[in-house]
Amino acid sequence: MKQAIVARTDIGMGRGKLAAQVAHASLSAFEKSDSQLQTQWKQNGQKKVVLKGESERQLHELAEIAEHGGIPHAIVRDAGHTQLEPGTVTALAVGPAADDRVDSVTGELSLF
Incomplete structure (x- = not known):
C-alpha cells in the first residue's frame, strides 16, 4: 500500500510551503479513506511518494481518474x-490504496 502526493512545480512554492501542502494533502486523503484502508496503511509503514505535477489542470485530471477508480x-x-x-x-x-491502484493514476509522473 502507498499514497502518492502530486505537488505542482509551476507555481514557485518555497520548500516550507511545499512541505506543508504535501502534509495537508496526505492527511486529507487519509481522512477520506475507510477505516480498513487506514488501518492497513498504518500497519504497513504509511509509504508515501511525492511526485511532480505540472499544472492545476493535470491535478484535476488525475483526481478524476482516482474518483472513477474509487481511490481515496x-x-x-x-x-x-x-x-x-x-x-x-x-x-x-x-491513496492510501494498493500500490498498483495508485500507480494506475500517478505511475507516469516523476519523483519530486
Whole structure:
C-alpha cells in the first residue's frame, strides 16, 4: 500500500510551503479513506511518494481518474496567507490504496 502526493512545480512554492501542502494533502486523503484502508496503511509503514505535477489542470485530471477508480484522493487549495493567492490548487494526494491502484493514476509522473 502507498499514497502518492502530486505537488505542482509551476507555481514557485518555497520548500516550507511545499512541505506543508504535501502534509495537508496526505492527511486529507487519509481522512477520506475507510477505516480498513487506514488501518492497513498504518500497519504497513504509511509509504508515501511525492511526485511532480505540472499544472492545476493535470491535478484535476488525475483526481478524476482516482474518483472513477474509487481511490481515496484529495485536492488541496491554499488559504493564501503567505506565498500564494487564496484558492490556488497546490497538491493532490492519491491513496492510501494498493500500490498498483495508485500507480494506475500517478505511475507516469516523476519523483519530486
